[in-house]
Amino acid sequence: MRVKIMGAAAGGGFPQWNCGCRNCSRLRLRSFQGTARSEVQAAVSSNGSDWFLLGASPDLKTQIDHFPALQAKSGPRNSPIQGVILTSAEIDQTLGILMLREFQPLTIYATKGVQQILRETNSMFQALHRVADQARWVNISAGQTWPLATLNGADSGIVCDAFRLPGDFPSWTPASTRAELTETDAVIGLTLSSSSGKTMKWMPGAPLDSPELIESLEHCDVLFLDGAFWDDDELIHAGVSGRTARIMGHTPISGPGGTLDLLAGLTRPRKIFIHVNNTNPILDEASEAHAQVRAAGWEVAYDGMEICL
């Protein structure tokens, strides 16, 4: 299974359009040791021809422009993209769906709650249903395991397992809709298994809030984990928000009870931080924070990163 990281940043990307923090400013001035990153997006394929997207970021169009394997081949309308697996209804995980609206067949896997928010409270998503053979939504739920199928019904060679992650539905969910939703539908993580038996966990935006969740991370070969913030009070220090990482639903990387601390005993998986916020010092490859992360055996995902398993 090929895993392509098309975007590695948290919502807003790096640099963020309205951010003049130390990282963003230096990146724009080309005095930063590190690279720009678009919003979190991955694509996976077992055969190199049929691809599935993990999430659909607002940067998806540009991300496809940067990844030839996802581009149309010669001839009328066509795409190697078979489907999209949505892990929440947040804008930075779903907006790209609307960029895949040009009358192209597409399977979209999402929980019932995520579908309800997107399809019943956002009329724009009807643009995916202008012709008969366009988007097909498939219900998934935490606890479910299913094989990913290509658009012509063939086995993709990838098996997907959804599990519940802590987190809520988006803040903009209408109250009347929210009252109808099942809490376990809000945010899911994914375990993808390749035909070689290797597994990858995809958890780009949730805190490590239970010993069970932490223990489960040992059971994979590659782990993509939320690396939004280095410090709990990073946004406060940067002067861009009054909220801590933990209040926003993220486990900071550093400090007691931070990710490095909680996962110091993790031995099996290759460990990769993704969904990195523009203010996070680990983006700066010359920083002490970056050195600490690397010394602890972690990698920092970047746009264009590719893994085979």
Add this chain to the structure above:
Amino acid sequence: MRVKIMGAAAGGGFPQWNCGCRNCSRLRLRSFQGTARSEVQAAVSSNGSDWFLLGASPDLKTQIDHFPALQAKSGPRNSPIQGVILTSAEIDQTLGILMLREFQPLTIYATKGVQQILRETNSMFQALHRVADQARWVNISAGQTWPLATLNGADSGIVCDAFRLPGDFPSWTPASTRAELTETDAVIGLTLSSSSGKTMKWMPGAPLDSPELIESLEHCDVLFLDGAFWDDDELIHAGVSGRTARIMGHTPISGPGGTLDLLAGLTRPRKIFIHVNNTNPILDEASEAHAQVRAAGWEVAYDGMEICL
């Protein structure tokens, strides 16, 4: 007044993610004499510091990355973007609004009907109202003239005039909402006047359906006009759609009753085609179509084009 063209392509951009037409394929293979184009987007400024967007394309984030004048300055969250003027509710004209959601003040000018579709039938737009000082919507309507004001209430030096264009609300507008809308709110064109008295017309997506509309084009210094299709049956020949340009609401550039024909007598304005579809041969600078357009005194807008007036 500085006018920056940040994107010049029709919906889907060029190349389009799921298109393998002659233009898109050759562009990907680097055997095309012409440049990639993102979806239609312009920014205007009278003082070079305070900018207003015309529309908000799905490519807006990348377009800002390519245009330093719109980027944040050093320091916490900030942006030179003062406001956005929406000319329809179509996804390719409005989706970028959701990329400007990071708690940043922003004035959004739109007709009542466009606002109703976006704000009342798309819950995601509530992400623009998470804090008190975020998006502020201002009602505009065809026939209205108003000065653009900066976020601190200063005169921008640009006066905006909205006029009705032929066209309907998006196909995905819910029927119940559609029944409440005023037809004249669907699509507007803009005339922008600079403090020097020069004027520009912005009409990126509507057909030339009346002698009055055609006559009005003489009354400006720069004209940006819809150049989506060269031939009426261009999409049919490309094998990507069964619909003609005219049925889709566009006047083709070539042929009897085409734009070159209808506007052969236009003398005053500088004439520029924008909103060019990926299948249009005028994108190919080696083509006969491109030569004909240039011989008729027209330019083809491109990403990065800049005009002063």
